[in-house]
Amino acid sequence: MPAAGKIAAFPVETAYGLVADAANQSAFHRTSVTKEKLTMEAKVLIIMGSDSDYPVLEETAKVLKQFGVPFAMHVSSAHRSPRKTEELVSGAADRGIQVFIAAAGVAAHLPGVVAAGTTLPVIGVPMGGGALNGVDALYSIVQMPGGIPVASMAIGKSGAKNAGILAVQILALSDQELAKKLLSYREQMAAEVERKDRELQELLKSV
Secondary structure: OOOOOOOOOOOHHHHHHHHOOOOOHHHEOOOOOOHHHOOOOOOEEEEEOOHHHHHHHHHHHHHHHHOOOOEEEEEOOOOOOHHHHHHHHOOOHHHOOOEEEEEEOOOOOHHHHHHHOOOOOEEEEEOOOOOOOOHHHHHHHHOOOOOOOOEEOOOOHHHHHHHHHHHHHHHHOOOHHHHHHHHHHHHHHHHHHHHHHHHHHHHHHOO
16 A cells, blocks of 8 residues: 555556556546446446555456456545545446445455445455555455455455456346356367467477
């Protein structure tokens, strides 16, 4: 996390600029925090506790863009900006949001706070770093009390990527075209494994 009063090395303005590079730019763009101006196109709302989390959450954005899922991204802290966090979560379903992805480090209360304010599915991504290298964030997210679930991913970039995939899987339950894309994605992964195995077998012939 950046020190108080200092700008993170990866400014959030840059993050929003990268999001806007999607093929369909109208579906991926920065939005105001006001309820009236939140995008009506987004199906996934990604909230990160700090703009320094974006290099990790970029993996989430890549997955959603790959599957053509429109999303919105915001920086909001459960501790430093609780009103803004509440505003982002409140009425999200009415704005077309179907899945939340929330990422935070250390105390990492953001995913739980989001889950407490909605009945929509919430996916939590623990950030690495800090004195415990992300283990504290993982425990904070995965140890939710009964009745307020958060689907906790792995720490860091692999967790961010899986958060995107899980969001796509949730949306695919009611979207046949998205379900077909998921099946194709799995088939491509299997084909890549087979290709690598063939290359290994050829290499072993020369040993």
